[in-house]
Amino acid sequence: MGKLYGLIGHPVGHSMSPIMHNCEFRELGFSDHYQAFDLSPEQLEDGVEAMKMLDVQGFNVTIPHKVAIMPLLDEVEQEALEIGAVNTVYKSGGKFIGTNTDGRGYLMSLLSVIGESSLQEKSILVIGAGGAARAVAVSICRSGVASLTIANRTIEKAEELSSVCSKYAKTDAISLSEAETTLSSFDIVINTTSIGMSPHLNHTPLKLDHMKTGTVLSDLIYNPLETQWLKEGKQRGAVVDNGVSMFVEQGALAFEKWTDVAPNRQRMRRTVLKELGGQK
Structure with a gap:
């Protein structure tokens, strides 16, 4: 047996x-x-x-x-x-x-999209400050990154996670509204929240009006395979990746x-x- x-x-x-x-x-x-x-x-x-x-x-x-x-x-x-x-x-x-294994699993999936050598040159925005965000942010910072910013509805939670990660990399915490207006400064944007998951399929975690072309949009959601946020990002010239x-x-x-x-x-x-x- x-x-x-x-x-x-x-x-x-x-x-x-x-x-x-x-x-x-x-x-x-x-x-x-x-x-x-x-x-x-x-x-x-x-x-x-x-x-x-x-x-x-x-x-x-x-x-x-x-x-x-x-x-x-x-x-x-x-x-x-x-x-x-x-x-x-x-x-x-x-x-x-x-x-x-959540954080390392995410890191491996991200590197398969952007390439092994380029992470340390990237400026990354993480949306959310819950359990998934902690796993992703800690693992990315431990691996090495130019900078990592946490944006969350509750700024105190973002600041706490930023503090945890600051021993490994340059980190910051900002509001969601500030993230939207400064979006062009980020190379990779990661949604760790459940916004966009069934049954709220038309909801998005962050407006993409100021996103630059070629930004990597990464959504941890895999059901649906392509969230509304990823669809909008693709239309604006983003490289998109789901949570599979x-x-x-x-x-x-x-x-x-x-x-x-x-x-x-x-x-x-x-x-x-x-x-x-x-x-x-």
Whole structure:
């Protein structure tokens, strides 16, 4: 019998992680299985204990447990501590250790668009200051960037995240209105919010009136595959990228952490796109 891996969150019925991982297990000839577990916040502590009893070898963590799970683990890696969230747990020496593959997954997807060598020359704007923004901003700054600015509806949250990242790069925090008027000064603009996701498909996180041609617009949303914001950006001459690559990369990094085997990322991507009913 193979090893058991999983996902915990609430809800989890919409997640494509099980089909992505299980298809890859089958393609690689593994008898392992990935199972989604719907745990309410009240069930989280008992759920982690159940994972140990079931001898689960590793699992992903999604909303709303990415922060709450941290004190329930035996150890948490430094990058995850800085991000303030765990999205992947692996077993080592009988211990459950928390890590975060969201930020590195995003970074790998971004580099595939802009090229490995150019990030350190870029001025980046991150829209949002929540969990996804923390993962993206911390990982980009740790990698090295010319400057990174956080724009958020609540400026205090943007300032707090800017402070966390400032040890690695030049950072700033601004309002959304200021971001819109100074948009031409940024090379890459990243939406980490849920604005534009179903059912609010016509909403956009930031007006693009002052965007310069050739700006990279990156949206972490992957359903729909092309948000209204990306559509508008493409019409204005932007290079656009949706959240499929980040989703695949963060999953692939978790897969490697658990199995010590590198999955076929293109195959995982095709699996996700097939489920979404479209192509990038």
